[in-house]
Amino acid sequence: MKKNPGQSQPDIRSAIRPLLRGLAIVAGVTVLLTGCNKAKSPPGEVSVPAPAASTNAAPADASAAATDTTTNGQPDMRALNRQFISYELENHTHFKTLDEYQAAAHIQLPPPPAGKKYAIDKRGYITLANQ
Numbered sequence: 001m002k003k004n005p006g007q008s009q010p011d012i013r014s015a016i017r018p019l020l021r022g023l024a025i026v027a028g029v030t031v032l033l034t035g036c037n038k039a040k041s042p043p044g045e046v047s048v049p050a051p052a053a054s055t056n057a058a059p060a061d062a063s064a065a066a067t068d069t070t071t072n073g074q075p076d077m078r079a080l081n082r083q084f085i086s087y088e089l090e091n092h093t094h095f096k097t098l099d100e101y102q103a104a105a106h107i108q109l110p111p112p113p114a115g116k117k118y119a120i121d122k123r124g125y126i127t128l129a130n131q
Contacts, residue, residue, distance in 0.1 A: 075110050080126050088124075095120065 095101040119129040
């Protein structure tokens with residue numbers, strides 16, 4: 001294809017710019033419309049906070065660690081990992097063992113199922129491993 005001396009090739013940035021503006025507008029409108037509304041309870045219903053599970057002096061971020069189990073007695077690994085990762089991010093640390101994590105966070109993990117133990121895998125998640 002011959003290039004005319006007075007004519008320039010269209011720049012890819014000029015072609016994408018309107019698409020990015022449109023995407024930004026759609027994202028902004030979506031954020032404004034959805035908002036951060038708190039779920040409202042029906043009139044006449046009063047929400048009462050649950051009493052604390054224990055009265056010992058444990059840190060606030062470790063309060064739910066001992067109760068993270070499902071109804072069938074298996075530990076809720078998703079909740080354990082969420083708490084583990086958020087603690088690492090908040091405190092800018094990386095734990096090699098769960099003993100280090102339990103000592104630093106002042107928590108006690110729920111007991112693992114029979115024949116299993118907790119371990120940190122190579123991706124940094126808490127998993128159940130065979131003993």
